[in-house]
Amino acid sequence: MADAGMLRFHVPEPEVRPGGTPDFSNVTIPKAGSVPRPEIDVDPRAIRDMAFSIIRVLNRAGEAVGPWAGLLSDEELLEGLRHMMTLRTFDARMQMAQRQGKTSFYMQHLGEEAVSCAFRKALQPGDMNFPTYRQAGLLIADGYPMVAMMNQIYSNEADPLKGRQLPVMYSSKEHGFFSISGNLATQYIQAVGWAMASAISNDSRIAAAWIGDGSTAESDFHAALVFASTYKAPVVLNVVNNQWAISTFQGIARGGSGTFAARGLGFGIPSLRVDGNDYLAVQAVAKWAVERARRNLGPTLVEYVTYRVGAHSTSDDPSAYRPKAESDAWPLGDPVIRLKNHLIHKGAWSEDRHTQAEAEILETVIAAQKEAESHGTLHAGGKPSTRDMFEGVYAEMPPHLRRQRQQAGV
Amino acid sequence: MPRRTMIEAIRDAMDVSMARDERVVVYGEDVGFFGGVFRATQGLQAKYGKSRCFDAPISESGIVGSAIGMAAYGLRPCVEVQFADYVYPAYDQIVSEAARLRYRSNGDFTCPIVVRMPTGGGIFGGQTHSQSPEALFTHVSGLKVIVPSNPHDAKGLLIAAIEDPHPVIFLEPKRLYNGPFDGHHDKPVTPWSKHELGEVADGHYTIPLGKAAIRRQGSAVSVLAYGTMVYVAQAAAEETGVDAEVIDLRTLLPLDLDTIVASVKKTGRCVVVHEATLTSGFGAELVSLVQENCFYHLEAPVARVAGWDTPYPHAQEWDYFPGPARVGRALLETLEA
Numbered sequence: 001m002a003d004a005g006m007l008r009f010h011v012p013e014p015e016v017r018p019g020g021t022p023d024f025s026n027v028t029i030p031k032a033g034s035v036p037r038p039e040i041d042v043d044p045r046a047i048r049d050m051a052f053s054i055i056r057v058l059n060r061a062g063e064a065v066g067p068w069a070g071l072l073s074d075e076e077l078l079e080g081l082r083h084m085m086t087l088r089t090f091d092a093r094m095q096m097a098q099r100q101g102k103t104s105f106y107m108q109h110l111g112e113e114a115v116s117c118a119f120r121k122a123l124q125p126g127d128m129n130f131p132t133y134r135q136a137g138l139l140i141a142d143g144y145p146m147v148a149m150m151n152q153i154y155s156n157e158a159d160p161l162k163g164r165q166l167p168v169m170y171s172s173k174e175h176g177f178f179s180i181s182g183n184l185a186t187q188y189i190q191a192v193g194w195a196m197a198s199a200i201s202n203d204s205r206i207a208a209a210w211i212g213d214g215s216t217a218e219s220d221f222h223a224a225l226v227f228a229s230t231y232k233a234p235v236v237l238n239v240v241n242n243q244w245a246i247s248t249f250q251g252i253a254r255g256g257s258g259t260f261a262a263r264g265l266g267f268g269i270p271s272l273r274v275d276g277n278d279y280l281a282v283q284a285v286a287k288w289a290v291e292r293a294r295r296n297l298g299p300t301l302v303e304y305v306t307y308r309v310g311a312h313s314t315s316d317d318p319s320a321y322r323p324k325a326e327s328d329a330w331p332l333g334d335p336v337i338r339l340k341n342h343l344i345h346k347g348a349w350s351e352d353r354h355t356q357a358e359a360e361i362l363e364t365v366i367a368a369q370k371e372a373e374s375h376g377t378l379h380a381g382g383k384p385s386t387r388d389m390f391e392g393v394y395a396e397m398p399p400h401l402r403r404q405r406q407q408a409g410v
Numbered sequence: 411m412p413r414r415t416m417i418e419a420i421r422d423a424m425d426v427s428m429a430r431d432e433r434v435v436v437y438g439e440d441v442g443f444f445g446g447v448f449r450a451t452q453g454l455q456a457k458y459g460k461s462r463c464f465d466a467p468i469s470e471s472g473i474v475g476s477a478i479g480m481a482a483y484g485l486r487p488c489v490e491v492q493f494a495d496y497v498y499p500a501y502d503q504i505v506s507e508a509a510r511l512r513y514r515s516n517g518d519f520t521c522p523i524v525v526r527m528p529t530g531g532g533i534f535g536g537q538t539h540s541q542s543p544e545a546l547f548t549h550v551s552g553l554k555v556i557v558p559s560n561p562h563d564a565k566g567l568l569i570a571a572i573e574d575p576h577p578v579i580f581l582e583p584k585r586l587y588n589g590p591f592d593g594h595h596d597k598p599v600t601p602w603s604k605h606e607l608g609e610v611a612d613g614h615y616t617i618p619l620g621k622a623a624i625r626r627q628g629s630a631v632s633v634l635a636y637g638t639m640v641y642v643a644q645a646a647a648e649e650t651g652v653d654a655e656v657i658d659l660r661t662l663l664p665l666d667l668d669t670i671v672a673s674v675k676k677t678g679r680c681v682v683v684h685e686a687t688l689t690s691g692f693g694a695e696l697v698s699l700v701q702e703n704c705f706y707h708l709e710a711p712v713a714r715v716a717g718w719d720t721p722y723p724h725a726q727e728w729d730y731f732p733g734p735a736r737v738g739r740a741l742l743e744t745l746e747a
Binding site for chain 2: 128130160161162164165169171172173178179181182183186188189190191192193194195196197198199200201207219220222223224226227230392393394395398399400
């Protein structure tokens with residue numbers, strides 16, 4: 001035992017800062033196809049190793065390999081590719097719209113498209129997601145109209161949320177997309193409650209909870225894991241580890257824990273880690289976890305290993321805290337390119353068709369944008385009424401709010 | 411009519427609600443098998459089963475957060491926080507989520523939950539078993555805030571709260587659980603069985619949220635009170651001989667301003683009484699509203715009698731608790747002003 005000297009305070013640091021050479025050599029990437037696929041009623045204790053590995057399907061050659069492969073038809077894969085490309089194009093246009101002053105704020109999904117787009121396809125109608133602000137792929141992949149999303153971002157006269165919410169804080173019960181809150185992690189325990197309610201009601205619907213790596217440090221993350229574990233709630237507990245919480249690298253939230261998936265083990269929750277940039281792997285793992293929930297086998301925690309390629313938001317400049325080229329060095333690559341290469345490898349796609357699809361999608365997004373802008377943007381054109389500001393606090397307006405509305409002259 | 415304690419009335423309200431509506435679920439710490447540390451949920455698990463009434467982990471944000479998810483699903487959770495002093499870990503869920511869900515989703519999702527919590531002092535509860543945090547909730551748009559003062563009201567208001575489509579904070583003055591209390595700690599306490607408001611009808615009835623009740627008609631001064639302070643105010647009126655009109659607000663948000671204004675315009679004087687600390691307490695809102703709405707009828711400054719701006723002490727219980735002597739002095743001073 002070492003002599004007890006002065007105590008020293010430990011603060012984790014990322015490997016590299018701006019100006020340095022990106023280095024992910026510390027990230028162990030298992031070979032595609034190397035992680036087994038257990039039965040869904042597996043004893044959680046038997047698969048503890050999976051919380052420290054990464055389930056991957058697509059290899060470097062673009063082949064789908066291993067026990068998690070082979071679940072999706074070419075049509076389904078092409079649809080998935082289209083969803084991811086749509087989300088990316090949507091992001092690019094909205095990012096530009098923010099720079100043009102058409103809205104105050106936007107948050108991109110760049111590099112994380114596979115996670116939400118693929119997960120949505122593992123759910124059934126009636127299931128409920130409790131998303132963060134970076135899962136718009138759930139809406140895109142479920143066919144929610146892009147124009148409605150843009151109306152929300154523009155806070156215009158057709159905004160389904162009447163201009164009350166910050167851009168990207170969508171809500172759609174019909175599409176199984178719970179109202180987004182600015183307060184991090186709050187929705188994680190709410191998802192567990194929703195799932196508990198479904199079980200109490202002897203329903204067959206399940207819930208999906210979403211959280212980022214940074215927000216796992218919030219107390220509601222821990223509350224959610226306790227409740228999910230205690231009541232065996234039919235919920236999939238998703239952790240999107242994109243390595244960054246604004247400027248803070250994931251080690252600050254993760255601490256000495258090997259992985260975020262490992263957090264689930266202490267709660268007796270089966271916990272998997274998956275290549276978040278591998279559409280096929282995300283879908284396969286999502287299906288596995290969703291089926292476990294649906295068969296009343298309880299919650300599953302899934303950590304999606306990915307990388308936040310874009311800035312945190314339109315108010316953020318990542319070059320102040322991480323190397324500019326870090327995303328290029330990310331060993332799990334780009335989800336769109338990887339699925340594209342896989343489909344080309346299968347003979348179901350080509351460079352030409354991809355280029356053509358890019359153009360078609362851009363055209364669709366621009367058309368949606370034109371339609372949305374015909375209803376106004378944040379500072380121009382149609383906008384929600386001031387009366388809308390007073391409505392909806394309660395089902396019926398109480399006297400004090402009526403007085404205030406009159407004072408406001410509406 | 412049967413007489414019930416406030417605990418029995420609250421239990422009966424949940425029993426009636428659970429029998430009428432299978433969406434009503436009841437849970438919290440020690441709420442299930444054991445029936446609650448104050449016995450408020452005794453027998454409910456045996457009667458309705460573990461999926462309707464159950465024990466929860468010790469996690470207030472977990473309890474309220476899961477209830478919000480349940481409400482979004484379509485259930486009607488009525489959850490318990492063991493003491494109001496322990497609601498703070500759930501404050502984010504209540505303020506940021508429950509209160510705003512309807513507004514931020516434009517009605518796409520709503521949050522019909524009730525969060526019950528024993529509140530108030532006068533029981534040698536010290537710092538963390540005596541607090542009155544109502545002002546932390548009346549400041550939050552989207553919530554309803556209830557403080558009953560007797561078994562009859564407690565049952566009718568709790569059933570109404572469970573049926574209400576909004577998130578309701580239901581503060582139960584634990585000093586009143588077994589009998590009314592007027593602040594005379596040196597006298598024996600009368601049980602609810604000897605009090606007319608201990609008469610609690612069987613079956614279903616509601617008392618509308620947002621309506622005050624006049625407990626003592628009077629012409630000299632209006633006293634605005636709620637919870638335990640209703641009885642303190644009544645005792646102070648009797649003991650000073652001041653013909654005070656005692657208004658039991660019952661619902662703090664939304665407030666029954668009409669009843670308050672009508673009374674103050676009649677009496678021309680007003681004293682506001684609460685157990686909670688003075689500064690930025692709910693009394694400040696009441697005084698402002700009276701001033702704004704009754705200025706030309708006021709013949710004296712509006713007085714406040716409240717807990718001191720200190721944490722709730724243990725040994726100094728009766729120096730802290732605003733008892734009938736302090737309230738009585740305020741009544742006399744307001745009359746003489």
